[in-house]
Amino acid sequence: MMIHNVAIVGVGLIGASLGLGLKDNHKIEKVVGIDQNPHHLQQALDIEAIDETADIKKGVQAADLVVVAVPVGSIKSVVDEVLKYAKAGTIITDVGSTKSNLVQDLEHKSATKDCIYIGGHPMTGSEVSGPIAADKYLFENAIYVLTKTEQTDQASLDELQQLVEGLGAQSLIISPEHHDQTVAVTSHLPHLVAVNLMKTASEYEVDDELITSLIAGGFRDTTRIAAGDPEMWKDIFLNNRELVLNAVEVFEDKLADFKEMINQASAEELETDLEETRQARRELPMKKKGLLASNFELILTLPDEPNAIGQAATLLGEAGINIQDIEVLKVRDDGGTIRLSFKQEEEQEQAYRLLKENNYKVVKKQ
Incomplete structure (x- = not known):
């Protein structure tokens, strides 16, 4: 089954960021937002993270995929409500940080309603909450866990995996217990x-x-x-x-x-x-690959000049060195420091040498 219509229950930081990312997917025709907080729904509409709002009954009836983006303690009760109205074949997933207890219970419940439950956990976030902090690039290069058990429908898992990778995330298929x-x-x-x-x-x-x-x-x-x-x-x-x-x-x-x-x-x-x-x-x-992608970082000190970050980024980009992430650490009157993150150690080393050659003050972070 192809995923065209998505319902997101809970349009906070993760839910709204998912909405923004999914809106860039040409296969997605509609994203419906469901939330008990009307202020969050309005903010999600304002930033175009969702196309429309609905209550849970109306919102999930036509959905091919329902994403439950609420606190872990509320996921079971929300999925119970979703199952009352979801059509047969609907894929239901969540974004909770724990999986075993949820998967064990909800996988069976969903199957009795001819729906497919697959646990999910995007390994990303922010200390800032709410849709106002949403970012469609939140999942870029992040690990996105999808759970697999003996009961998991492989076709549905493949479809969901393609979707999360379309957000720029790196999917990781593991057991809930692991x-x-x-x-x-x-x-x-x-x-x-x-x-x-x-x-x-x-x-x-x-x-x-x-x-x-x-x-x-x-x-x-x-x-x-x-x-x-x-x-x-x-x-x-x-x-x-x-x-x-x-x-x-x-x-x-x-x-x-x-x-x-x-x-x-x-x-x-x-x-x-x-x-x-x-x-x-x-x-x-x-060491061998684990749950989280390895980051290789540099701490770069920049002068207080217009486009100082852009100049450094351009220097690396023209050399074919991909910056995975940039974070501003400190800002001073005479400049500031930023953290550059790279996916590969070789990229970190190349960037370090190139920046040094161009008289930048740069330090490798272990």
Whole structure:
């Protein structure tokens, strides 16, 4: 079955960004937005992420694909409602950050209604929420997980895979269990750590306001994800509770070992541990492919001149070097610094040499 009509339930950041991306697909004839928040619906209409709005009954009746882009804790109840009105053969997917519990329940329920449920998880996002932050390039070069089980309809999976790759994403087909184990360590645990780093800094700030005023870039980078949507992360932690707790226990063991080395003033042991960890981090991009694409980055310092970023990007583009992502890190009166991300280590190395040859101040980031 070809996908021509899409209904998106939940037009927040991810839902509205999907709408914008799908509107560029010439095969998609209509994108319908469904949301309990009328303000979000109006914003989605204003930015042309959707063609029209509807309630869930009317909105899903003609849909070939229904994307449920609501917090993880609400996905099951929304899909239950969708199944009341969806036509036979409709593909239903979600964008939730946990998969096992959802797939196990919703795959069976959907099959009883002659619909096809395929779990999804675009590995992208922002600490800013709502359709006002939507970006049709949000999925560009991002990993987009689609789950596969023994019950998955292969033709529907192929169709959905083509669709997400049309957004510029890199599709990854894995089991729900593999997905949840991986993100517990690579996504959910880091968020938990970032939240508690912020809480720790807040404790000290009560007595010393310089703590926050002197916070360094490393702390800001490490805790940036703590600004994520609280409702979404509450649902993630509870829905992937067992695997998150397992990861926390391992982290606590490692932290206790590290604490003991400091407590015992074990200088040699501490330095060895730090060196081994540094080496492991440096080797990380060279290990076998995992859930996330490897990024090879440069930190580039630019002068305060018109089109300074454009000139550097043009220099690399004319040399055939593709920049995967650009992020402005700091802006000063005399210029600023940006982060350039490349998909391949060879591109990072070529860009580094070329920028150096043209007298740019540039540093490789490991």
